[in-house]
Amino acid sequence: MHLANLNPGTKAVITDVTASTAGSARLMELGFLPGSAVTVIRRAPFGGPLLCRIRNASIALRQADAGLICVQQESCCTHSDACSSVAQETMSSVVVPVAELAAH
């Protein structure tokens, strides 16, 4: 399921961000990353941009960009489209430097 299809008010967790051109890099800088919680607050009239809440900021983005973001609704966990299976892979393969933190 994509962010673009989410109903306003529903909470969801991002499962994957499709790598494309600069567009997806910008999204990731703003914090649209696998595992992050996201809420669609509202949609602009006439198919205009979405307004999302992510990492304590309200970000407006177009439907096309929202289409790059795969999500899973918090309540249901039976979604198993192509999107989330890719996501499992990415999430497990993320290497994060925990060692440095522990060193402190």
Added chain:
Amino acid sequence: MSPSSPTENSADRPFRVALIGNPNTGKSTLFNALSGMRARTGNYPGVTVEKRSADLTWQNLRIELIDLPGTYSLAPRSPDEMLAVHTLAGTADVPAPDLVICVCSSRALERSLYLSTQVMESPVPTIVCINMWDELASTEAAPDPAELGRLLGAAVVTTSARRLQGLDELRAAAVRILNGSAATASERQAFLSPQLQEAAAELRMIVSRDVPHAEDAAEFLALRALVDPEGQVEQYLSKLCGADFRQRLSEIRSSLETSGQSLPRSEAVQRYGWINRVLQQVLRTTDDSPHRLTQTLDSVLLHRVVGLAIFLAIFLLIFSTIYWFSAPLSDGVETILGMISEFILSRMAPGSFRSLLVDGVVAGTGAFLVFLPQICLLFFFIALLEDCGYMARAAWLVDRLMSIAGLSGRSFLPLMSSFACAVPGIMATRTIENRRERMVTILIAPLMSCSARLPVYVLLIGTFVPDQSLFAGLLSLRGLTLFLISSLGLLLAIPFALLLRRTIFRGDSSSFLLELPDYRLPRMRVVIQRIVESAWDFVSNAGTLIFATSILIWAAGSFPGDRVERDQLLTEYEQLEAVGDTDSAEHERIAQRLNELNADLLRGSLLGQAGELTEPLFRPLGWDWKISVGVLSSFPAREVIIATLGTIYSLGSDVDETDDGLRSAMQASVHADGTPVFQLPAVLSLLVFFALCAQCVSTLVVIKRETSSWTWPVFSFTSMTVLAWVAAFLTYRISSLLL
């Protein structure tokens, strides 16, 4: 990577301290608070587009404080953004700063720290400044600065720039680092995975070998190039480094890919992962909803029906109000000018100098100053909308509409500011990421109805459009006409933009990514400052350009010509008036002769000849030679036409109406055959011409500067002038048939 040692700083150079941070985190507010200066601020991401600096002294240290445009990361996608990386690396023309203050927002701390950790990888010492501390919902959501600083490996200071709180602590922390008395950055954190760090360390060898002046920054540059495939840093290094750099880079990237770390995703994942874990240690709660006020206001202002209606109402109301409010104000200014003319007339004998003062200076410059109230009002509304946070909402609401023209909501603020003045409007396009979209916005910005057009509109509408009220007094016909003529440029800009996006600037579809800030109470100080600044711009413009043109036009309208007879007659005439003899045949004779002389002198003058010469060009638009001269003189700056018309009509006017002002002089002016010059069709064609023509040298110069090419100002000038002529012609023809 050792930090540049502050002891190297020779006494003759001030320490350079740069403010870097996400858009709208309060960098400029902090800059103003620290320096006492008045850089522009506003509740919209992307207010600052140019760096600004101030010279200060902090505890005997000379400081050059630099305010920079906001950015979300150090992964530059345009040469403009690349400047930030160059500055940090010291590879720009200017030396690297000695200290960076990373300004974070207390509300979106996690996101703000993303940039901070990138900056901390540069060789420049860093202070993390958490601003907007006053906006934290509760002390529960507040991190402990000392603890956070220990985990980050950087000094952390909290400020509330808007309330001038925390400034002393910030200055003290900065001085400690600049003096070298703070702990050095030996405890530098690694935010990314060991593989990435090792790869950067390896590439660093090549960079420090091939890139001059990059010793300290070599690892920083190598890392930035590595994590941002095909970004500006990679392009920059590829140019300078040998072929082995590119080869190693792609080898490293593919080996990282196989171990599951594809770029640029891994940078974001690892960095946010690191920040997340740190924040979990220092934050007790995570409150993830906008302020209550913002939620409530948004549910109305962003509502799909109500929100759009309010949006339209706001802008309609602005234009109506400008008209309603400013009419009495303008009358006041006009009365004062009348008194000044009166005073000069009563104190001086007729002659060239008196004519210069009254007909040139007062009539010209003064006629123009009458419109100052309107300009102030317009800037008042724009500043108000921007500072409360509504502008970003408006951008969100219109994005869909703008996408039809191949643009995005990002273009809304530049275009809206262009309603005040195209110059700051065009500069504001720097926040538009897509180059083609930005170019198109630059080219249509001059079509927006700027405040310099307002005087022309108000003069013509106020003089020739009947004063009626519509819809049971809700709107005035004049207000509505003003709204329509002000929207004309905007309406034509849509097809024009579309055309450009389909031809010269076709390709990559636009995008829209904008943070909507929380609503904030607009600060009257900021709003008033904005008004004063623009009013001063306007007046000083009137004081120089307009003043000079007034005199030039007066001179061209007065010479050549023998004025001896006229001045003599005028003296006799005023003597008769003084003794109250206004009914005799003698008075009648002199008045008639004077009127003839005035008209003849004006026709025979340089100005009259120039008008005659150009009249055929403007004849099809329904104008006489006086309007033609006015329009010609207004090509450097459109507001000049008011001064020109003021001078022309004052010079050539009949003696008994010299003091009635420009409006009545225009109403009374007739063609040679006795029909009035200003009939509605001619007035409308003049309005349309001014709405669309590129009569502003400053705008053309700014277009040149922002596009770094003369092609675009020339293109803009030609296309707009042709468009204006054709549209004015059509207006004249069609309205002549209809009215």
